Each structure stands twice: as C-alpha cells, then as structure tokens.
Amino acid sequence: MIDFLLTNFPTLLALIVTGVFAGILAGLLGVGGGIVIVPVLFFLFQSFGVSAESAMLIATATSLATIVPTSISSIRSHHRQGNVDVDLLKHWAIFILIGVLLGSWQVTRVDGTWLTVLFGVIATLSALNMLFRSGKSALFASLPGKAGQTSMGAFIGFFSSMVGIGGGTLSVPLLTLCNYPAHKAVGTAAAIGLIISLPGALTMLLLGETPADAPAATFGLINLAGFACIVPLTVLCAPLGASLAAKLNAAKLKQVFAIVLLITGLRMLMQVFM
Template identity: 35%
Template sequence: MAGLNISELVELALALVAVGGIAGFLAGVFGIGGGAVLVPVLYECFRLVGVPLEVRMPLCIGTSLAIIIPTSVRSYRAHRARGSVDMEVLKQWALPVIVGVIIGSVVARYAPERLFKIVFVVVAWSAAARLLFGRETWRLGAELPKGLLMKFYGTVVGLLSTLMGIGGGLFSNLLMTFYGRSIHQSVATSSGLAVLISIPGAIGYIYAGWPAASRFPEVAALQVPFAFGYVSLIGALLVMPTSLLVAPLGVRVAHAMSKRTLETAFGFYLLTMGARFLIALVYA
C-alpha cells in the first residue's frame, strides 16, 4: 500500500476506530450523522495510503455516507425515544430529500474533485456564521413553510448533503432554527433526515464510483482494498462499531446543554472543518 509498513497500517486502523467514537458522539450531540468529522479524517487516511487526488474526496464522502447509516439510525431512535423528533417535518421532506440525493449521486459521478471541497467550505462556514453570530431576530418566518418551498428545501438538503458526505443535519438545523424551531428539536429531527440521506447516498456513490475503477485501477486494488465504487468497506467496518456505541452518549450530552452552548459548540466545530478543506484547496 504505497510503501506503508505494518506499524503504519496499525496506526491508521486505530485512528479510524477512534474517529468512529468521535463521529458517533457528534452524531448524537449535533444530529449530523458524524460525516463532517469523518470526511476530513478519511481524507488524511486515504492520502497516506496513496489514493489519487482525483478520486480521494468522493471516496471519502461515499465511505462517510456508508458509515453513518447505523450511527444515524441509532441516534434517531434515541432522540425519538425522548419525544423530540418532529415527525411531520420528516414526512414532508422524505421524498424531496431522496430526490436530492439521487441528483447529488449523478453529480458525483461527473464532477471534478475540487467541487466537493468548495461545497464543504462554503456551506460549513455559512452555517457557522449563523450559529456563532446570528440573533433571535434572524428569521425567515414564524413557521416552516408548506407546499413547494418546503419540498425545494428538502431537495437542496438532500443534494448538498450528498456532495458533502453528511447526514443533512448541517442544513436542516440551519433551516429549522431560521423558522423559529429550537436547536434541540432541530438536532433531533435532523437525526431522522440522516437516515433518509445516508442509505440512498451510499448506494449512489457506489454507482458514481464505478467509472473511477477503470480510470484508476489502484483505487479498487492496492490502495483501497475492498472498495465498491466510492465506498471503502475497510474504512466503514473499522469506524462503524465505535460510532454505534458512542452515539447515545452524544444524545444525552445534547439534552443536557443549553441552547446557546449547543449552538456555539456546533458553530466552532463547523468553522474548523471548513478551514481544513480550504487549506486542501489552496495547497492541493
């Protein structure tokens, strides 16, 4: 694997296991599925094993979507058990979100690698600005809209989440707070969206990555063993167990934090993750 020895491979494996715990915790705390943590760390891991730059970012995103499937399901069940999930919002967004995921998967098949980083930076920093500097008076309305606008929001959430490898919490949290919903209810409802996005999203990245196997045989062979399209099974299997174990702890922490503390923590986290990919864009 690109010159890595056994000790370096063990270090990478241990790092992925640790990242699974962090991702699971954040899935519970922020309702984000953990993908915003997984994508930057997977990027470094795949860089170390020599995955070509042209496919590295989509491989990270597809693997992230596969990893957050079980984490999202567990986080959603924990939030729903507390009665904090708005099921009506989930029903309205279900079909539009899936449509957005399908569009995102098609885009991922043909888009240049830099597009994924640009989307990550712009959206993460926009959300961070709202969370860190926003005021209660910053509202799009008193209630979430109905009809076509709500469907449009759902489609955009599905599309951008698929291009970032996250569970949709980043966008749905932002939208719901702009319409007067509490951060706690927004986080809880977002955990349900993560389930709707991660499953078809992972399947879409398997589809999107098949052409890469012919252009870059090393992706499916030496550098990323057991890769299906843009999903690395090795990466997924190492991260999933600790993600599942730690997600309920994150849910408990979220419900113990004040509204402002939760918003500030989420904002600084997004600011940091966006900076990581801005650096990657500049020095790629």
C-alpha cells in the same frame, strides 16, 4: 485476513481513532458524524498516498454509509421522545429523495476537487452559524408554503448527499431559522439523515467507479474498512461523549469545535485554490 490486517494496520488504526473521535463529538456536542468524518477521511487517505480528488470522493461515500446505522439508532431515540415530525417528513421525503438521487449520481460523475470546494464552503458556513447564530431568534415566523418547503427538501437532499453529511448540518439551521422548535428539528433531522444516507450510499456503491489509487477494501466509492471501523466505535463512544457533556461546558466546547471546523473548511478551500 491476517495478511490484510498486518499490511493495512496503520490505516485501520487511524480509522478506529476516527470512529472514536466522531462518536465522542456526536455525543458531546450533538453534531452529525458526517461533518467530522468527511474531513478526517479526506486528509487521512491523502496521508496514505491517495490523491486529493480520489480521497474526497471516497470520504464522501464512506461517510454516507456510516450514517445509515447511526441514523436508525438516533431515529428510535428521538421518536420515543416524540421529536420526529412525521407530517413534515411525509411532505418532504420524496423531494429529499429526488435531491439525494441527483446529488449522489453527480458525485459519481464529477471531479473530487469540486466536492472539496463544496464541503469547504458548507463547513465554513456551518462553523460561522455555530459561532454567531447559536441561541439567536428565528429570522422567519414560520416555515414557507408548500413550494418553499419543497425547495428546502430538495436543497437539503442534493447538497448533503454531495458532501457526505446527514440531515442535521443543513436541515437543523434551516428549520430553526423558520421558528421551528429546536428539539423537533434535531429529531426530524435524524430521519432526514436516513433518507439521505441510504439511497446516497447505495448509488455511490453501485454506480461509482473505484479510483485506481483507492485504499484497500474500497468498493464503488465506499471504503468498507472505514465503514467497519467507524460505525461500531461511533455508536459505542457517543454515550461517552454525552456523559462528558454533563460534566463540561458544552456551549464553550461547541464554540471550540466551530473554530476547528472553520479552520478545516478554510484549509480544504486553500488546498484547492492555493
């Protein structure tokens, strides 16, 4: 154990910093950890000699694994406040799960390059949504019918699992576009995050083939060292971010984060195409 710690000290230190960073941002801005963790791990693993393709696969799976415990904690908090829509979840859960199983299985079969492109597109669109649609009125008067909601659930599950993000990045914007209360969208997204992350992470752990150039302590496609470093620090540092939010201008900080996310998404796309 001591030899492992000494040999991999730079990697472990970088993972610890990632956990602190993700936790503070989650508390400060209310953004999901996956949208932060995936790109950080993607570039971090490459800096330690992992190929871009392998780095994206491992970052995606490891991010999903970290979302499991943090989403459980978040669900408890939102449920106490009555912000988890159980009726919506009853209808959506099976279709989200189907999307997750298809998406996470696909991750174990595709080249990591395509996941990089997909994440880059989703990150770019999320950043543009934060910059230009924050606080704007809904586009639709209500949620669509059962067929439309079924499609929404499957869409959220499939694409979220493929890029290692929880429920918030896709479900909150989609729900609020349909005139759904923002506080309930956030609370329900926490529960959606668990439906996405648990089966997705298990699929990638059990069915994923560990790349030859994977960093130490990687099993399947999940880097357990990353999981062990990131999860406790994310949980510990989220309250710090929340206390900072009370003292700082969170709206302006969210705009800064959106710009950073936009640059990150575009950089990932450029790495593939240029």
